[in-house]
Amino acid sequence: MAADRAGFVVIPAGDGWEPIEVGESATSVYRRGAVFAKCCDVAGVPALEGERDRVAWLAGTGLPGATVVDWLSSSEDGACLLTSAVPGVAGIDLPSWGWLGAMETLGRTLRELHSVPDCPFERPLESVVAAAEDVVRRGAVNPDFLTDEWRERTPESLLAQVVAESPYVASVAEPGVCHGDACLPNVFFDPLTLRVTGFIDVGRLGVADRYSDLALTTIQLYDVWSVDPTPFLTSYGLTDPDRRRLEFYRLLDPLTWG
Template identity: 70%
Template structure:
């Protein structure tokens, strides 16, 4: 793409480019449906008070598709200076509380579909070991999946449905490095109605692993100082099995 610089960070299967304040995410024919889902969710979220990347253009042809969005100002959470990470947790908690309080979302991500996705990834032998903890790498992916399936009835019995990001990792949350306020959310392809713990599980483990910090200030700001640890563990084990 002439005039566009390739972006090499991130884990998207699509090709990503930047020109000025616009990002372009491009895919072949097999990825059009998934990229269209991301476009639709970004357009919906942009109509709410939650800051996010906004859609600039969409191009689709027999060769694939390209989604163009605005660049969110600031820096991603995993690039925040170490001395700023604790201060950023208050803003992080507030924004996700507000996200989970939204209504009238037309997109759903039921637990049954997430588990089905994990079953497909495991069946194809496509689980990425880089997403697993050292402890989980000692087990076959099918064993991890069996633990998820065994805990699914409990997770379903206590789920609290909300508008969730679905891939709430720190690189997908941008902050103003001066004020430490959240400036926007990106990579919205998994956004939809789901158990709010699907976001909380990822955020708390990311804070622990990436920031080497106790997530308690984030949870307090969010309004849940004493989360259900069993449910957090369920979604932490499920998420790595859905990428592949």
């Protein structure tokens, strides 16, 4: 791997790597053919190691997705995770004619993910709330992640609502292997069959309340595709969702990025 300034890996060694825009990630991402390279500085190594281990574990479950191709690390420059590309089209780029079928296959596949046994990774609610507390304390909440209604309130008041609701949510939690950021850019589909071809960006994967995934997916379907998410929930096997939990996780998630 190579770096153009001390302490930050910018690109793996070799020619032909093209930079990729990756939204909210704190890493630099490149692609060469069917391989992606995600690179970080020294401070980001523990998180990238965690993502590496999650990619490898998920690949061993039989669910479709990426595989670890290589891992490069340096005590001075940081690290670089190389993974295979997931075939297909990201959900955010899927044409409208496929949305209904995609919702149905996504519901079944997410339910399958949530049911995988013996996951070694955990993402307990108390740790996620603690992360939100840290983001709010640092004044790092991104207003672009909030609804118009939430932007009219202070981050502190939003966090207080989360903390007040946490005991109820914890008392009814249904643990499963959750993606942790189950948004449309992170799930890929075969553009013809509409089957799910894999999940990407699994750095937050771990055992958590299934509603933490369901909340993000349903609000994405509503906001991005402008569709009623009922077919997704029905395919998942949920005909009477807990609206209170959906709203809780929809509010909690944007407070954890920052």
